[in-house]
Amino acid sequence: MKSIKFILMLLFLCVLSTSLYAQKAKKTTTVKQKYGCSSEIPVAKMYIEDTTPGRGLADNYYLWDNGKIIYVKFLSGSKSLQDKVKTIAKEWEKYANIKFHFVEVGPSHIRINLDDKGGHNSLIGTMAISVPQDEKTMNFDTTDFKTYAAMYRTVLHEFGHAIGLLHEHYSPISGIHWNKEAVYRELKQTQGWTKEMVDVNLFQQYNVNYTNGTKYDPKSIMHYPVFARWTTDNYSVNWNNQLSEGDIALIKLLYPKDGERLNEAPRFTVSDYTNTRVVNSDVKQGISIYPSFNISTAGRPARVYFIAFFYDADGNPIMKDGTTYSISKIAATYKTAVLDVNQKLSANKSKFDEFELFIPYNELPVIKGKNNFQVEFRVYLIDDKELKILYQSKRSLFNFIKS
Ligand SMILES: [Zn+2]
Structure with a gap:
């Protein structure tokens, strides 16, 4: 419960936020279709120097259970358009041991917005589980x-x-030998993409852990x-207009119809986050933080970090030293644990269930009188040299009077 001192440098690599992808691609005459799909990649990738050749790419940390029936719901769109999307999506079922079960009511894993804007994007695999039921996880620009x-x-x-x-x-x-300047220039002009969006969507490379033998x-x-x-x-x-032989080979490996998946990663999901309760105590001379969420584990055991980051009332990160921004310097507190597989754990879902993160007053710029801060709750998984973000809450404001 001491303040965060572990190698948060790791976290520096995973600050790709949704806002990076939120920009709408503009119409273009050069690239006829909206270029790419600006999908949100919740990467927290750690570079390791590795000369082993990489291959077809999947994020094994966010794979569904093999054999999973994935519930899918449309949030919008005409019946005829929805039917076409359903038929096309089911092409994957021919090769992967998963089923898309389309529902009109009740809870769902994937929620699709069919719209005339917003580009095309989807969350990667089980990342969709952390999204509230009234929000989309996939968007099509019709x-x-x-x-x-x-x-x-x-x-x-x-x-x-x-x-x-x-x-x-x-x-x-x-x-690929990119002419990066040419790409930055053209995609800025035709799609309105920033340099960061181009870097994320085109030039990043994953390490060998993400390869699956193809x-x-x-x-x-x-x-x-x-x-x-x-x-x-x-x-x-x-x-490319259809599934390639490589796509089919890869998806068969990831979701085999007979037998077990060979390459299992820790596959943890955070769901049902509702809020973060904050309680200050003059007796304890600090602030207790109670995030409410569930976490499920599968695949392999791994270490997780539950972290609260602190911001001022305007949303600026509170830096522990200096003014140069680095996520490893944001005031924060955490708990960590190694979790075994096949667990379903709840935090602060009942009054007997006090999962507490604590930060002493002296690690925040607390003043006499009224204090206003924001807190953001995140969950990370660390597996060998990989760092994966499992959850990032919206920031919530809290205030208290210090006598
Ligand atoms: Zn994509």
Whole structure:
């Protein structure tokens, strides 16, 4: 319960936030369809130097249980459009041992917004579980559905993310020689993407932990098109319109119809977060934080960190020293534990259940009189050298009078 002193440098690598992807892609004449899908990649990747060749990419930490029946609900869209999306999504079921069960009422794992804006995106795999039931986890911009081919490839791609697949061009052995300046320039002009969005969506590379024995596959439905003018050697990849042999091989490995998944990662999910209760105590000379959530574990045991980060009333992070921003310097407190598999744990879901994080007054800029702070609750998983974010709450404001 002491304040955070562990190697939070790790966390520095995982500050990709949803806002990065929130910008709407603009219409373009150069790239006819909205380029790419700006899917939210909740990565917290740790680079390890590794010369082992990488291959087809999936995030094994966010895979569903093999054999999972995944409940899917539409939040909008015409019946006929919904029916088309359903039919296309089910293409994955031919090869993967999962089922998409479409429901109209009740709880769901995946929720789809069919809209005329917002681009195409989806959360990766089980990350969707942490999202409140009234919020979407996948978006389609139907203005791109002018041809069946465009709709077909887009739906397959987003459902690929929804079952845990990553962009194929992140492969460390893609060998793509990007002309980065040309890409930054064009995507800024045509899609309104910032340099950071281009870096995240195109140029990042995953390490070998994310490979599953398949080769780099330029025909993958998960590969963005790459235009020859974007590479220094005229290498290009066209729009891929269907599942490739590589996609099929990969998904069969991840969700085998007979037998067990070979490469199991710790697959933990945080759900049902409701709020973070904050209580100050002059007796304890500090602040107790009680986040309310559930956590389920599968795959393999792993260490998790439950962390509360502190911000001022305006939302600026409270830095422990200096003014240079770094997530490892934000005032914070945490608890950590190694969790075994097949557990369903609750925190602060009943009055007997006091899961407490504590920070002493002297680690925050507490003043006499009224104090206003914001707190944000996050859950991370650490497995070997990988750091994965499992949950990030919205910030909640709290105040107290210090005598
Ligand atoms: Zn994508």
